[in-house]
Amino acid sequence: MNKLVRNGLEPVPFTKVTIEDHFWAPRIRINREHTIPFQYQKCKETGRIDAFKLNWKPGMEPVPHIFWDSDVAKWIEAASYSLATHPDHDLERLLDEVIDLVASAQQPDGYLNIYFTVVEPEKRWTDLRDAHELYCAGHLIEAGVAHYAATGKRKLLDVVCRYADYIDTVFGPEENKKKGYCGHPEIELALVKLYRVTGEERYLKLSKFFVDERGKEPNYFEEEKKKYGPGYFEELFKTFGNLKEYNQSHKPVREQDKAVGHAVRAMYLYCAMADLAKETGDESLKIACERLWENVHKKNMYITGGIGSTAKHEGFTFDYDLPNETAYAETCAAIGLVFWNHRMLQLDCSGKYADALERALYNGVISGISLDGTKFFYENPLASLGNVHRKEWFDVSCCPPNLARLLASLGQYIYSQNEKEVAVHLYIQGSVNLDIQGKSILLKQKTNYPWDGNILIDLEMEQPSTFALKLRIPGWARQATVKINGEVFDIKQHLEKNYVKIERKWNNHDQVELVFPMPIERVYTNPNVRYNRNCVAIQRGPLVYCLEGADNPEPLYRISLPKNEVLHSHFDEQLLGGVVKITGKAVFYNDFDWDGELYRTSLPAPQQFEFTAIPYYAWDNRKPGQMLVWIPEI
Amino acid sequence: MNKLVRNGLEPVPFTKVTIEDHFWAPRIRINREHTIPFQYQKCKETGRIDAFKLNWKPGMEPVPHIFWDSDVAKWIEAASYSLATHPDHDLERLLDEVIDLVASAQQPDGYLNIYFTVVEPEKRWTDLRDAHELYCAGHLIEAGVAHYAATGKRKLLDVVCRYADYIDTVFGPEENKKKGYCGHPEIELALVKLYRVTGEERYLKLSKFFVDERGKEPNYFEEEKKKYGPGYFEELFKTFGNLKEYNQSHKPVREQDKAVGHAVRAMYLYCAMADLAKETGDESLKIACERLWENVHKKNMYITGGIGSTAKHEGFTFDYDLPNETAYAETCAAIGLVFWNHRMLQLDCSGKYADALERALYNGVISGISLDGTKFFYENPLASLGNVHRKEWFDVSCCPPNLARLLASLGQYIYSQNEKEVAVHLYIQGSVNLDIQGKSILLKQKTNYPWDGNILIDLEMEQPSTFALKLRIPGWARQATVKINGEVFDIKQHLEKNYVKIERKWNNHDQVELVFPMPIERVYTNPNVRYNRNCVAIQRGPLVYCLEGADNPEPLYRISLPKNEVLHSHFDEQLLGGVVKITGKAVFYNDFDWDGELYRTSLPAPQQFEFTAIPYYAWDNRKPGQMLVWIPEI
Ligand SMILES: [Zn+2]
Ligand SMILES: [Zn+2]
Secondary structure: OHHHHHOOOEEOOHHHEEEOOOOHHHHHHHHHHHHHHHHHHHHHHOOOOHHHHOOOOOOOOOOOOOOHHHHHHHHHHHHHHHHHHOOOHHHHHHHHHHHHHHHHOOOOOOOOOOHHHHHOHHHOOOOOOOOOHHHHHHHHHHHHHHHHHHHOOOHHHHHHHHHHHHHHHHEOOOOOOEOOOOOOOOHHHHHHHHHHHHOOHHHHHHHHHHHHHOOOOOOHHHHHHHHHOOOOOHHHHHOOOOHHHHOOOOOOHHHOOOOOOEHHHHHHHHHHHHHHHHHHOOHHHHHHHHHHHHHHHHHOEOOOOOEOOEOOOOEOOOOOOOOOOOOOOOHHHHHHHHHHHHHHHHHOOOHHHHHHHHHHHHHHHHHHEOOOOOOEOOOOOOEEOOOOOOEOOOOOOOHHHHHHHHHHOHHHHOEEEOOOEEEEOOOOOEEEEEEEOOEEEEEEEEEOOOOOOEEEEEEEEOOOEEEEEEEEOOOOOOOOEEEEOOEEEOOHHHEEOOEEEEEEEEOOOEEEEEEOOOOEEEEEEOOOOHHHOOEEEEEEOOEEEEEEOOOOOOOHHHEEEOOOOOOEEEEEOOOOOOEEEEEEEEEEOOOHHHOOOOEEOOOOOOEEEEEEEEEHHHOOOOOOOOEEOOEEEO | OHHHHHOOOEEOOHHHEEEOOOOHHHHHHHHHHHHHHHHHHHHHHOOOOHHHHOOOOOOOOOOOOOOHHHHHHHHHHHHHHHHHHOOOHHHHHHHHHHHHHHHHOOOOOOOOOOHHHHHOHHHOOOOOOOOOHHHHHHHHHHHHHHHHHHHOOOHHHHHHHHHHHHHHHHEOOOOOOEOOOOOOOOHHHHHHHHHHHHOOHHHHHHHHHHHHHOOOOOOHHHHHHHHHOOOOOHHHHHOOOOHHHHOOOOOOHHHOOOOOOEHHHHHHHHHHHHHHHHHHOOHHHHHHHHHHHHHHHHHOEOOOOOEOOEOOOOEOOOOOOOOOOOOOOOHHHHHHHHHHHHHHHHHOOOHHHHHHHHHHHHHHHHHHEOOOOOOEOOOOOOEEOOOOOOEOOOOOOOHHHHHHHHHHOHHHHOEEEOOOEEEEOOOOOEEEEEEEOOEEEEEEEEEOOOOOOEEEEEEEEOOOEEEEEEEEOOOOOOOOEEEEOOEEEOOHHHEEOOEEEEEEEEOOOEEEEEEOOOOEEEEEEOOOOHHHOOEEEEEEOOEEEEEEOOOOOOOHHHEEEOOOOOOEEEEEOOOOOOEEEEEEEEEEOOOHHHOOOOEEOOOOOOEEEEEEEEEHHHOOOOOOOOEEOOEEEO
């Protein structure tokens, strides 16, 4: 109990949460019924599953890839989460099968990695920079933790504990151990999860070791290269400029203040830093996270919550460099942003973290998956000439199972609590079973969010209970009102970091009514972002909108939005599974007045038309066409 | 004589032209006094000159590069042109020395190429796609022709004739000869020059053979690769998409209608097509050129005359794809555009060709060289964040000597003539010695072009002479007036493809006065160019303007130009060697109202300031800073 109080809030696990709305519940159902089985199929047919049989021999095709273990691990994680909320015998049996197979690949010393067991066994631990060896271990550990939490079965958990124990004999501060860490952070956050579920301090210590070693000089990866020669991606990495920044080993993590390099790597590292700050009370890690948070969110984040501007190194470039057409904004990076903000939120219940989490979740994360749950974006640009479409799978297929595990465990992002407080971060219809000071309380949300901002919270309990209910006032909700049992509650007097804190003795069937008016908003970008000069984006509630070719004349880049046009919103249940669309008058610059000329000294007047904007996440679910978020405003 | 009449106009050689103005004459002097000696020095110190000694042995550094011959050849060409208008004993002796050295490298069979003589002698003619072998030959031929024309000395001409004769034994339609052609067109136009100076029909035939073979199926380069294995740039070229388009071998040239691939290659090919159309009267080549001209100039050309949008393959992408910051717009490509338009102009005396030539010349070509003549741009973007600066030399150093040879022979672009007509394409103060029907006529231009548009033409002759004087009315000159000996001449009645044709008996000291009012113009881009949405460029006369950090608050991308602000022009003799600068009121979007936020629902009002624009060509000649051509207009 003590730790909870000391360390702020804990997320309420998704197993205690139900989601019963029209927005997320269908997505979670599709994830369960289509995405998870579909991804198993893809893992199976591409050889990822069978690779754990370890019967690959030189000359055979395909050669197991260094990332493969992680794809299967994320699938196990997703399937486990799904099982936890929706028992399914077939899926459970299939999971057991896959887990048996994974377990069978474990070596006598505890080691468990396909590539370095069958393809290059002599190179174990010699290419930490490129080969994703500890990264794959991290995902296996997350899978083991998830499966145990979902089913109570220890098989995979025991396997990954043995693996982690073995890793602990290889890496560490002791003289005979390697001082290395993974080029792709991931195991650090996984070890904290393993520590939390097992209580074994040495996993926490190992995580801290990896995080603390990162960025020390002499640089481990440079020494490694001297000792073992060029890494797996040597040729590719030669084109990357600063490789130490690429994998965030350019400085000790506590000195980092600008998000650099590969965006997913950065997010997973920052997650681990936040985890360690929470578990060890290390203020310096929290401060580093806060500094990096400012840099990411105020200088390097798309309005969709996407991060990582360039495809080149899948990552950050320089501050305010946010091109739209060529935005990389990898789905995994937006998911990583959700993970990180979720952790920050437990350290410090501040609306800015929940706002960022919500921004990514409703825009740049779920844009990554088609409405039918079987096609995925790797990159999530904010403008398209019509050639960008989701795919069923990728050679490097990190994003699809990352989406699956996020959706299957979505419930965990909604609430946090400790013994004195319950925080509501997201407004999603459904309920949560809370346990406060030993008493069971059922909190129910009734809302049509994100289509409108009216939320009714109903509390059911056997006896009255005293605690603070902290309700997030979203950053976009500029005219929020709160009523308790029909009586207006003064928000301003009780606002803590954008959460309205209602501390009282609650009675059974007390009701809190939140009203967040959801006007259509025109959003502008800081003038340091040169790509969005004189452009506007449309946002309503948490949703960013876009123009799509299916609704508007192409090419979309010939459209401008007059400053003073009134915009209208309207729920269209036929459209894209039911969305609020936004309409209004825009103008289109024709080219037929131009006589084919390229440059002229007069600009023909544009033509008015009625435009339709749809939520960004829903684009590319109809006929292929162009897309545009930032619209020139005239 | 007959041919002249049949084939339109002939350029008046630069040896008959003097340039005595304040714009070009100083540039030509700097070219002579600084650029040409400086480039010799660079060729010398990098080993390019001495490589012709052929004493390279495996293991020695540097290894002669496959392009090196062409750099020296272009330097010889530039130095020869310079010599032709400005005798200089030291330069002449140096040229003789270099030419002796080049000649000494010729093999007994006539072959002359450094790389394939000393580095990979066994690979002669096995990598036409990549190795620039015929390209280097072409530049040597141009050098030989130039040196002979400038000095009357036959040494290098004889060398290149022997080389061309040898090449003619290797390539051709006969069964025992190769059906190949160069990956980089150049020799085709060079052979036409060689034909013109020697009268040897077989050089014309060989040029025609190369042009006609190009793009036939099966593709020569594909067959070559099957036979001899991967080319010199195999790895790089793997990243290029369509390699046949890259080197314009995707279709027979007469079927090509979209400019594709490497921009310099395209220009040199189109030059040869125009040359052959002129020399052989082949209408189909002229038609292909006209079709390609439309595509280049109306869908793929920057307002500066730059072409080739992407650094990736140094070339064209898709129609209307004209990004500014990442524009490649290689200096050589703009020079190639000048070459091509100059040739088109002799086929068809249409203002559109001279307009394009002038646009490139005054903007995207001379932007390539610093005001002091010793630093060069390879790429000529239309916007810079401050990190783009000219360099003294490049590993691949095609652009610097290309500028040198263009400037040293600039006089040839001003006039054309035949027995009945004299055309004035460019307005540059100076004179030309014309020979019309055996009579000598001196045409003098007095003008302050490009700073104003008043031109006084004075004709001196011993006896009256009847011919048509065709004076170009620039596309930008919308209010042109012409007076003959003080009397207004009706332009509209006598306009032929934007040339006013004055056909009369001319007397000694007849004067023609042209007045082209030169207002500051706001130029807009066809709405298909998505990068310039709601942006404006400033142009005055032939000059495109830009904002530069030295005169304006940075970052420049925070500047917008209000639609209705009046702009002012003013000649500033202290500025950048003397330029007309343009000033007016613009606005600057500050970021200090933003509290560090990235996205907001209101846009703070910008601040007014007085901006200064300078000619685009002159940028990056002061302290390093940002640059912007296309300014958002509000
Ligand atoms: Zn991914
Ligand atoms: Zn060049």
